[in-house]
Amino acid sequence: TTIPAKGHVKGKVKIENATEATCEEGGNYDEVVYCTVCNKELSRTTVKTEAKGHVKGEVKIENATESTCEKGGSYDEVIYCTVCNKELSRTTVKTEAKGHKWNEGKITTEPTCTEEGVKTFQCMVCGKTKTEAVAALDHNWNEDFTVDKESTCEETGLKSIHCKRCDEKKDETTIPAKGHVKGKVKIENATEATCEVGGTYDEVIYCTVCNKELSRTTVKT
Ligand SMILES: [Zn+2]
Ligand SMILES: [Zn+2]
Ligand SMILES: [Zn+2]
Ligand SMILES: [Zn+2]
Ligand SMILES: [Zn+2]
Structure with missing residues (x-):
């Protein structure tokens, strides 16, 4: 008489050949069931797991170059994955030139009544200089006439308004001759x-x- 086979007895599901998913690649594992009596593998299912995706870290600043008075600078805003360290994004940001910081300036050529002067400014950061014209002063006339030539008994004289700063004269006016003064006989x-x-x-x-x-x-x- 034949005694029927007992049939396998399924054990608990066991996990085998597991490979971890990474940021970019999926992993997988096998779900395996063995017979608890004869230990034969009864089933094996390979399960795939999804890639985890990158994890963005904080923005880091790299390749910074300072802007100067005349030239702009730049820096990179970079984001790395905190897990695999892969560069996820890089944005180059430009910074504007700072512009010169001029001092209050110094008169390097004094203006005269008729000629412009020169004022020179220096950048307090880089030392560059620039110049600006200073307006001519214009004549500074005296209030009163100055006698240029005294009149005599017979000859006329000359008076004019002098500039306080230069040799210029204006309003030249003739002074009449004084005439003689008769003395006693x-x-x-x-x-x-x-x-x-x-x-x-x-x-x-x-x-x-x-x-x-x-x-x-x-x-x-
Ligand atoms: Zn078995
Ligand atoms: Zn990653
Ligand atoms: Zn400068
Ligand atoms: Zn003058
Ligand atoms: Zn006289």
Whole structure:
């Protein structure tokens, strides 16, 4: 008489050949069932697991170059996976040139009444210089006339308004001649009358200023 086979007895599911999923690649494992009596493999199913995907880390700054007065700089904002360290993104950010920081400037060429001057500025960061024109001052006229040439008894003089800074003159005006100033009558060349011949004398008037003879009258006695 034949005794029927007992049939296998399924054990618990066992996991075998597991490979971990990585950020980019899926893993897999086998679900295996053995007979608890004879240990024969009764079934084996391979299960695939999904890739985990990258995990973004914090933004890191790389390749930074400082901007200068005249040139912009740049830096990279980079994100790496915290698990596999792969570079996930890189963005280059440009920074603007800082521009010069000029000092308050110094007059390097003084302006005159008629000529522009020069003001020089220096960048406090890089030392570069630039210049700017300083407006001419214009004449600074005196309030009062200055006598350039005194008038005399007979000749006219000249006066004008002078610039306080330079030799320029304006409003040149003629000063009239003063005219002579008559002094007292003086007696000159007197000759005494004698018994027979009359005498004479001159009445002379001189200018008290220039001493010029203004009149001479001969009087007979
Ligand atoms: Zn068995
Ligand atoms: Zn990764
Ligand atoms: Zn500069
Ligand atoms: Zn002047
Ligand atoms: Zn005179």
